[in-house]
Amino acid sequence: MNKKTIKDIDVNGKRVLVRCDFNVPLDKETGKITNDLRIKAAIPTIQYLLDHNAKVILCSHLGKPKGEVKKSLSLKPVAEKLSEYLGFEVKLAKDIVGESAKELVANLEEGKAILLENVRFDAREEENNTEFSKELASIADIYVNDAFGTAHRAHSSTAGVAEFLPSVAGFLIEKEVQMLGDKLNNPQRPFVAILGGAKVSDKIKVIENLLTKVDTIIIGGGMTYTFLKAMGYEIGNSICELDRIDIAKETLEKAKNAGVKLVFPKDTVCADEFKNDANQKVVPSTNIPEGYQGLDIGPEAILEFTEILKNAKTVMWNGPLGVFEFENFAKGTNAIAKVLSEINAVTVVGGGDSVSAIEKGGFSNKITHVSTGGGASLEFLEGKPLPGIECLDNK
Numbered sequence: 001m002n003k004k005t006i007k008d009i010d011v012n013g014k015r016v017l018v019r020c021d022f023n024v025p026l027d028k029e030t031g032k033i034t035n036d037l038r039i040k041a042a043i044p045t046i047q048y049l050l051d052h053n054a055k056v057i058l059c060s061h062l063g064k065p066k067g068e069v070k071k072s073l074s075l076k077p078v079a080e081k082l083s084e085y086l087g088f089e090v091k092l093a094k095d096i097v098g099e100s101a102k103e104l105v106a107n108l109e110e111g112k113a114i115l116l117e118n119v120r121f122d123a124r125e126e127e128n129n130t131e132f133s134k135e136l137a138s139i140a141d142i143y144v145n146d147a148f149g150t151a152h153r154a155h156s157s158t159a160g161v162a163e164f165l166p167s168v169a170g171f172l173i174e175k176e177v178q179m180l181g182d183k184l185n186n187p188q189r190p191f192v193a194i195l196g197g198a199k200v201s202d203k204i205k206v207i208e209n210l211l212t213k214v215d216t217i218i219i220g221g222g223m224t225y226t227f228l229k230a231m232g233y234e235i236g237n238s239i240c241e242l243d244r245i246d247i248a249k250e251t252l253e254k255a256k257n258a259g260v261k262l263v264f265p266k267d268t269v270c271a272d273e274f275k276n277d278a279n280q281k282v283v284p285s286t287n288i289p290e291g292y293q294g295l296d297i298g299p300e301a302i303l304e305f306t307e308i309l310k311n312a313k314t315v316m317w318n319g320p321l322g323v324f325e326f327e328n329f330a331k332g333t334n335a336i337a338k339v340l341s342e343i344n345a346v347t348v349v350g351g352g353d354s355v356s357a358i359e360k361g362g363f364s365n366k367i368t369h370v371s372t373g374g375g376a377s378l379e380f381l382e383g384k385p386l387p388g389i390e391c392l393d394n395k
Contacts, residue, residue, distance in 0.1 A: 001169070001174055001177045001178060001181070001182075002394055002395050003168070003169050003174075003177075003389060003392040003393065003394060003395065004167075004168040004169070004392065004393045004394065004395050005168050005169045005170070005171070005174050006045065006048060006049065006144055006168055006169070006170060006171070007048075008168060008395065009142065009166065009168055011049055011052050011053070011054040011142060012052060012053045012054070012110075013053055013054075013055070013110055014054055014055065014141040014142050015054075015055045015057060015105060015108070015139065015140045015141045015142070016049055016054040016055065016056055016057065016140060016141070016142045016143075016144055017057045017059065017136065017137075017139065017140035017142070017143050017144070017161065017165070018042075018045065018046065018049065018056060018057065018058050018059070018144045018146055018170065019059055019060065019143070019144070019145045019146065019147045019150075019157045019158055019161075019388075020038075020042040020045075020046075020058055020059070020060045020146055020147050020170075021038050021041075021042070021060060021146075021147035021148065021149035021150055021372060021373075022038060022039060022042070022058075022060035022061075022062060022075060022078045023038065023060065023061055023062050023063065023149060023150075024036055024037075024038050024039060024062070024077075024078065026062075026063075026072075026077065031072065031077060032077060033077050033078070033081055035359070036081055037355075037359070037370075037372065038149065038372055039078065039081050039082065039085065040085070041172050041372050042146055042170075042172060043085055043086075044171045044172070045144065045146045045170035045171045045172060046058070046082075046086065046113060047086070048171065049113075049144070050086070050111050050112070050113060051111075053110040053111050054110065054111075054142075055105075055108040055109065055110055055112065056108075056112070056113035056114070057105060057108070057113070057114055057116065057139060057140055058082070058090070058113055058114065058115045058116065059096070059115070059116040059119050059136070059157055060075065060078070060115075060118070060119065060147065060157075061118055061119050061120040061125070061150065061155075061157075062074075062075055062078070062118050062120070063118075063120075064120070065118060065120050065121055066120070066123075067120065067121070067122060067123025067124075067125075067126070068121065068123075069121045070121070073118055073120075073121075074092075074117065074118060075092060075115055075116075075117055075118050076092055078115065079091070079092035079115045082113070082115065086113065088112065090113050090114060090115050091104055091114045091115070092114075092115050092117065093114060093115065093116045093117055094117060095116075095117055095121075096116050096117050096118075096119055096121060096122055096136075097116075097122075097132070097135040097136055097138075097139065101116050101117075101139065102139065105139045105140075119155075119156070119157045124156060125155050125156045125157060126153075126155050127156075128154050128155050128156050128159060128160045129156055129160070130160065130163075132156045132160070133156040133157075133160030133161045133163065133164060134164055136156060136157060136160075136161045137161050137163075137164035137165045140165060141165070141166075142165060142166050142167075142168070143161050143162055143165040143166070143167040143168075144167075144168055144169070144170050145158060145162070145167065145168075145169060145170065145173060145388050145389070145391075145392060146169070146170025146171070146172045146173055147172075147173075147388065148172055148173050148176040148371070148372055148373040148376055148377075148388075149372050149373040149374065149375075149376055150373075150376065150388060151173065151373065151376045151380075151386040151387070151388030151389050152373075152375055152376040152379045152380075152384070152386050152387070152388070153387065153388065154387035154388075158387065158388040159387045159388055159390075159391040162391035162392060163391075166393060167391060167392045167393050168392055168393060169389070169392050172372065173388075173389060175369070176369075176371060176372070176373065176376075176377070176380075177380075177389065179348050179368070179369040179371070180348065180350065180369075180371060180377055180380050180381065181380070183314065183346055183348065183368075183369075184213060184314070184316055184348065184381075185213065187213065187214075187313070187314035187346070188313035188314050188345075188346060189215060189313055189314070190215040190216065190311060190312050190313055190314075191213065191214045191215050191216075191312070191313070191314040191315075191316075192214065192215065192216045192217075192218060192308060192309060192312040192314070192315050192316075193210050193214045193216070193217045193218070193315075193316045193317075193318075194217075194218040194220065194305070194309075194315065194316070194317040194318070194319075194321075194336065195207065195210075195217060195218070195219055195220070195221075195223075195317075195318055195319055196219075196220040196221030196223075196317075196318070196319030196320045196321045196322075196333070196353075196354065197221045197222065197223060197318070197319030197320065197351070197353075198221060198222035198223065198239060199222065199223055199226075199241060199244075200223040200226045200227070200241055200244045200247065200248055200251075201241060201244055201247075202223075202378070203223060203318075203319065203378075204244070204247055204251065205382040205383075205384075206318070206378060206381045206382050207251055207255075208251070208254070209381060209382050209383045210260075210316075210381070211254055211255055211258045211260050212258070214260055214316075215260065215261065216260065216261040216262075216263060216308060216312075217255070217260060217261070217262050217263070218263045218305055218308065219262060219263065219264050219265075220265060220297050220301075220305075220319075220320075220321030220322070220332065220333075220336075221319055221320055221321050221322065222238070222239040222294075223241075224264055224265060224268075224285065224294065224297075225238035225239055225240050225288075225294055226239075226240050226241045226244055226245065226248050227248045227251075227252070227262075227264060228264065228285060228286065229242075229245060229248075230245045230246075230248035230249045230252065231252070233285070233286040233287065234286070234287050234288060234289075234290075235288050235294065236270065236288035236289050236290055236291065236292045236293055236294070237290070237291060237292060237293040238268075238270070238288055238292075238293045238294040239293065239294075263304070263305070263308065264285060265285050265297040265298060265300075265301030265304075265305075265321075265332075266284065266285060266298070266300040266301050266304055267282055267283065267284055267285055267297070267298030267299065267300045267301055268282070268283055268284075268285040268288060268294040268296070268297065268298050268301075269281075269282055269294070269295055269296040269297070269298050269322070269329060269331070269332075270282075270283055270288050270289070270292040270293055270294045270295065271292060271293060271295050271329070272291055272292055274293065274295070274323075275326070276326040276327060276328050276329070277328070278295075280295070280328065280329075282298045282299065283298075285298075285301070295322055295323045295326065295329040296321065296322030296323065296329040296330070296331060296332045296333075297321050297322060297332035298332075301332065302331075302332055302335045302336070305336060305339070306335075306336075306339050309336075309339050309340065309343055309345075310339075310343055312343065312345050313345050313346065314345055314346045314348075315340060315343070315345050315346070315347045315348070316348045316349075316350075316381075317336070317340060317347070317348070317349045317350070317351075317354050318349075318350045318351040318354060318377065318378065318381065319351050319353065319354055320333045320353035320354060320357065321333045321336060324353045324356070324357065325353075330357070333353065333354070333357045334357055334360070334361060336357075337354070337357040337358050337360075337361045337363055338361055338363065340358070340363070340366075340367060341358075341361065341363035341366035341367065342366070346368045347367045347368045347369070348367075348368060348369045348371065349367055349369070349370050349371065350370075350371035350373065350374070350377035350378070350381070351371075351374055351377065351378065355370055355371070358370055376388075
């Protein structure tokens, strides 16, 4: 990575504004955090700054309050969780750049941290408003972006503020760029990508970018059926993007020309309705009966994918291989998560449901890198520049 990180600057005694990604899931009833992976992921950067006597000002968004103050989306639970992990009370400002925030910053000691309220409570945040960016910059001496999950958004706290302060990356962004960039650009081979998810349209740019890097692409999830339809097979009532058939055909041709193997599931678990307890049967993927829709990869597909993965040296996985939210159709996704935890390869997992499958199986510590960014990792894999990283100072 050619961007400066917190190790490249002196933070001693400085007020450091750190944009984190504390957009954690909350239980609607209790307001408690149900998964604090993103908070844990931010701790190494925060701890480094505290250990080097910085005055740390943390900020993040949570949910989509659309520029209004919503009590249910306050960062209060995050402040409590941070206090637990850091071993001292992390005070939460009542506002973002108002009197409460300014007072907390003025009284902030070296080696301590405070948290500003949800930056999206101010409508100017998502507009990347220059005035708001300036106000954020005015309370700090240095800006650190460590929010990979929002690095694909050009907002005030993710990009705008960098125009007014020396700006560097935190450890999480550095790690994400190394893993999703360097590791995948110079992979140990064979390099296998597993792409799932419902729509070809969401992943087509990723596939195109990966065709120049990988040896094999395993396709699963709903987009399988658009490809199978493009090859002339019967897909019953399976999800299919009819307006993407031509693109699917072009992609098959491009893969052939690039010498990349595209592997589709040999068999499919199909059902007569889109629900967990629907009647199901296993059929060849190339012949799904009328009235049935494919909802998961079948047992033969799991075996074939497993064999390919066992021989891989680098694996990148993004997107579920079936309807992961239905337990009866999550078998394929869970099986692949388990295989990735067992193989001797560099394994990089990104995207919400694939990450959930890894966590649910308790495999997180057996994966080389679990990405914290959903949309950001996708755009990064498409080869798009991310505004939250582009804005940082070069080495």
